[in-house]
Amino acid sequence: MRVWSTPALLVICLSGAGLLGGTGLFLGALFLHVAPANAVSRQYQRELDAVVYPEFEQNWKLFAPNPLQQNLTVDARVQTIDGDSRVTTRDWVGLTAEDVAAIRGNPAPSHLDQNMLRRALDFYRTTHPEQDGAPVGTRGRLAEEYLERIALQRFGRTVGGERVVQIQFRFGSAAIAPPSWSPEQTDTAVQYQELPWWPVEEADYRGLG
Amino acid sequence: MSGPIPPGAADPRPADAGADADVGAAADARPQPDGPAPPTRFERLFDAFTARSWLIRQAAVVRIGIALAWGGFLLREWPNRRELYGDRSPWSAELAGRLIGETHAFTVLTWSDTRLWFELVYHLGLLAAVLLALGWRTRATGVLFAVTAVSLQNRNVLVGDGGDNVVHLMALYLVLVRCGRYWSLDARRARRRPPRGPVGEPRAVLDALATMVHNCGMAVIAVQVVLIYSTAGWYKVQGTRWQDGTALHYPLHLDYFTPWPALSGLLGSSLLLTVLLSYGTVILQVGFPFTLANRRLKNALLALMMAEHLAIAVVLGLPFFSLAMIAADAVFLPTAALLWTERRLAAGLAARTAARRGSGRTDAPAAERGSEERQPASG
Incomplete structure (x- = not known):
């Protein structure tokens, strides 16, 4: 072992103690964050959040406590206007169905198909917990604009040669049938939740190409 | 650099601990049988923390794996990059700005809205991934990798999944550790350099600090995986x-x-x-x-x-x-398995080099290369 001078030893010991303490505190914070809410994590909520967010997020409840047991889908339809101000309501388009078609047979699905709409829907639902669709907090508005822009990017500015003026979403939920050997009975019909029509303006298309 | 130790010399370390760790420059003199009093328990712990880089090959494997995962992802998404993180994204710069205003997440992409800046960051990220996998100027490349990966992900956190989360964390942790000591271009360059002479104390102190940071970083990586x-x-x-x-x-x-x-x-x-x-x-x-x-x-x-x-x-x-x-x-991963892989790779490389030179002597140089690779790299 090297023989250190006193100042060198001081520097090493002090920084070593700091590093060990910092590492211990950091890992302790991560542990308390992923553990179920408890007396300690409630007491130090603010400090724990300061360590974990935004750069050390931990989302490891992978398929837990239960895996998702429904196929969730997003459909959208638009209303267009022609030169004589006549409004046409177009057919529903399965946006999720488009994603699924792109994923089928693809060994490396794109985040564009596998995550974008799926997580936008998740974001919308967590920011709109009420049945009447009222947004919660500033993020509710973000979720609405994001969802709308994802759909508008796919529809484009015109449908059938006419300008898009309104858009409507419906969310489908279809329970996955239990395994064939399970005695459970489940209704697998799609349940729809329809959102109101949202106006579409030129500004909503900004940057969508 | 520790000199060659005669077999049977009194080495206080367990036989496999040396394989796990890289002995840094601070561990110049080891106690000899006729030397001063044997080190106390505290001295041994102090030495283990300040003079040995633990899990040094594992750090290299994590580096290569994470760099390949993220680099492969960036390549795969190259045609979609503008829709995911760039100027064409439904998650517009304005929406991202509003969310980041709340979360204070770090991203260089909000510094400028121009397409040019985005393309620069994306392609620098791709380059950093390639260089990190190769281990070229690993510490600097690791910083570039972390900055670009975190920037892209934070530009649109809403397209990520568990894999992005792992890359995000590991990119940050890898900056702390000596992940380029083995299986890297840096290691090859270090082997070709003449061995370094004795180092002065200021340099040795810095080495000890870097070793301690490395050891803490590896502990964080290991505990992070356990937490997952x-x-x-x-x-x-x-x-x-x-x-x-x-x-x-x-x-x-x-x-x-x-x-x-x-x-x-x-x-x-x-x-x-x-x-x-x-x-x-x-x-x-x-x-x-x-x-x-x-x-x-x-x-x-x-x-x-x-x-x-x-x-x-x-x-x-x-x-x-x-x-x-x-x-x-x-x-x-067990160090023994990594050493075995290392020897196999080195032997394969040497054999191929020898074959290209038209020489039939493949075995001896291969064995030499294998043992040489187990010497800790300097720098």
């Missing part, structure tokens, strides 16, 4: 579907995670297999941290976990998530 599996496992224990053994059936029928429906259907068609894999997954994830106390059991479970991730890569269509997880798991 513990969280995934313990929350599953509470789920009714994992309890009744049908859990596996459901992801296999989620449209977003079935690129090969026939394969998924086949896998989920057997009662026994479904229950076995569902229970096995929970036992694996919950049990893994506790097996760290037993080398053999740990290695067996590690192999199972890596195999499960390979299966997930194909069946659920999550290749980059799985690669990132395997790369993170690699922190627990």
